[in-house]
Amino acid sequence: MKSKNEKEYFNKEVLVTTDWLLQNLDKKEIRIVESNEDPLLYSTGHIPGAVQIDWTNDLNNQLVRDYIGKEDFEKLMSKNGISNDTTVVFYGDKSNWWACYAFWVFKLFGHTNAKIINGGRLKWEKEGKPLTREVIVYQESDYKSETRNDNDIRAFRDDVVFHIKNGMSLIDVRSPEEYTGKRLHMPEYPNEGALRGGHIPGALNVPWAKAVNDLDGTFKSADELEKLYLVENHLNSDDDLIVYCRIGERSSHTWFLLKYLLGFKNVKNYDGSWTEWGNSVGLPIQK
Amino acid sequence: MIDKLEKIVEFFENMDNQEKIEYLISYADSFKEVPETIASKPYALDKKVEYCESGVYVWSIINEVGNPRFYFYVENPHGVSAKALCSILEEGLENTDLQSVITINTDIVFRIFGYNLSMGKNLGLIGIIQMMQRQVKKLIQDS
Structure with missing residues (x-):
């Protein structure tokens, strides 16, 4: 309650x-x-x-x-x-x-x-709620989809380039070790599919995990999320904002909460994320 | 390649997708966590497989007859694939020798799970084998 x-x-x-x-x-x-x-x-x-x-x-x-x-x-x-x-x-x-x-x-x-x-x-x-191994095969539906719209909630590499040139906000939701590039430097370990470690210049680091309650995976309360994003990281729900991680899955989580739980009007997910940016010729990084 | 492990891998290669899922789950169900006689929590971070999203820890020891024995812990209760692979490795490497472990081709991950694994998943699962191999090299070096 x-x-x-x-x-x-x-x-x-x-x-x-x-x-x-x-x-x-x-x-x-x-x-x-x-x-x-x-x-x-x-x-x-x-x-x-x-x-x-x-x-x-x-x-x-x-x-x-x-x-x-x-x-x-x-x-x-x-x-x-x-x-x-x-x-x-x-x-x-x-x-x-x-x-x-x-x-x-x-x-x-x-x-x-x-x-x-x-x-x-x-x-x-x-909570011990029911689980089953029974797979239900549903009657096929007649679904009519719109053409995929990549303009409103999806960001591409060039959008990010434009974004940083214009000093707009970016959030890197990966762990601090990934953000600083430390994890790509460990000898003998596989890297995460990127040649360079670090982050997109100007990106804030707000790990996705800060937004969830460890015990049950639920989102933190609206008050706690506001404190994290608006107060501690000085973001505003009117900001033109791009979020990214390694391949876009963790940042989808942050995108969801910013858009729907906090009401950010213009937040996009950069699904190319670090596996694209960290490998791309000619793109700058920060450590 | 180690005969017993190769037989398990070939077994997986020759089944359809649904059978594969059932056998993998069965292996995951038989997963045994590292006993306290080998390690206790909090586990040392140098035993943790980097980049494995399921949080797998690996311990390699030499048993009384001079062969390696492997123990595992999977942090993520939902890490079904990781548990399955650990169980397969434990069974497939029973009574094998140290040098043979180094020769395991990490391609077995694809041969068991299929070639359409996500990048993160294949890095993590391959990382388990690589961690075992690093530990075995160290055991050889120290022996």
Whole structure:
């Protein structure tokens, strides 16, 4: 329960509780989607009725470093029995990194009716709520997607170049060791797919993990998030802001909370992230 | 390549995707955490596999007959793939010798899990084998 003085999230409808989902498991207008870092996890047991959408195999184009296009998205929706008016409720491991990532990709295709389960898989399991290995095959739907819109919530390399030239805000949500480049310098260890360690010039470092409660993976309260982003890091909800990490999954989590929980009007996710920037010829870095 | 490990790897190569998922989960279910006689929490960070998103720790020791024995801990309760690989390695490397461990080709990760693994996942799983190999080299050096 919230106390009388506790602030609400900017858009409280987009975040649902595990209890809400339990009460709505059988609703036909809802499709639960699990999206994980480890795709095997779904098969060990999932929320009853949930389908799995795997970011590597389902959402990524297999030949271009990009997302699938309109036709493949329509096929994916159809295969999972998702209609244009279905409420898609995402959850997953890692405090919902991949759930937020899938949510973000759905938004690129204009699927507005989407929600995230606060706490994701960790909270559901900790509460002893039901899991099943039964995979339901839904009747195919007739989904009509918009053409993917990469302009509003997605940033590309050139957008970031423009952004830093104009002194606008960037957030690097990786760990401080990745931000400073320390992790690429450890002998004998594999790096994270980048030739150089460090961060995009001018980027603030606000690790994604600061926004979640360790025990159950839920987002911190609106007050705590405001303190972290607005007070401690001097950001403003009117800022033109780009977030990034290594490949765009952790930054999807931060993108989600900034846009929906704190009401940032113009925040974009740079999914090329460090694996593109850190490898690109001619792009500056800071350590 | 070590015969027992190679047989397990070939077994995985010859199954369809659904069978593979079931066997991997079965291996993950049989995962045994490092016993307290070997290590106790908080575990030393030099035993932790860098870049493995599941937070895997590896210990290598030499047993009474001079062969290596491996122990693992997986921090992330959702690290199913990591647990499966650790169990496969533990079983496949039973009674093998130190030198053979160094010859393991990290390609077995792809042969077991498939070639469409994400970059982060393959780095993490390969990192487990590389950590074992580094520890074994050190054991050879110190023996």
